[in-house]
Amino acid sequence: MMSKRHLAASREGKVDRNEKKRLRERIGEQLALSGVRLTDDEAVFLSDFIDEYDEKYRGRRETRTRSYPGWSSDGKYVRTEKVTDAFTDEVGIRTDQEYWDDDGHRGQSTHYIKDARGILNWFKERG
Numbered sequence: 001m002m003s004k005r006h007l008a009a010s011r012e013g014k015v016d017r018n019e020k021k022r023l024r025e026r027i028g029e030q031l032a033l034s035g036v037r038l039t040d041d042e043a044v045f046l047s048d049f050i051d052e053y054d055e056k057y058r059g060r061r062e063t064r065t066r067s068y069p070g071w072s073s074d075g076k077y078v079r080t081e082k083v084t085d086a087f088t089d090e091v092g093i094r095t096d097q098e099y100w101d102d103d104g105h106r107g108q109s110t111h112y113i114k115d116a117r118g119i120l121n122w123f124k125e126r127g
Contacts, residue, residue, distance in 0.1 A: 015040040023047045030091040032115035046116055050091055057087040070101070077103045085122070093122055
């Protein structure tokens, strides 16, 4: 659901310069903003995301699994990947990636998203 502020910004197409500065300061208290340019809509979205974080996001998890074929010097194999995104206690997203092949190879990694552009990209990738 869009906030009144977001609807007003969308309707007018622009956020007042002082309001945008205030939004950036608020966002910068929770997320890394160094060198990031934000559109008015992105600034409003991130501000709303931070405001709603505790009730809508904190502790929420989403897991996706997919399998696909691959080739190596040993021949064809099937790789299965599992990706779990979790909204952390602090404003941000932890992404755990794990894979295993039917020939025995395995791997895993963890990535934290704690910057404004990374959060925006995460939401854009998911529609």
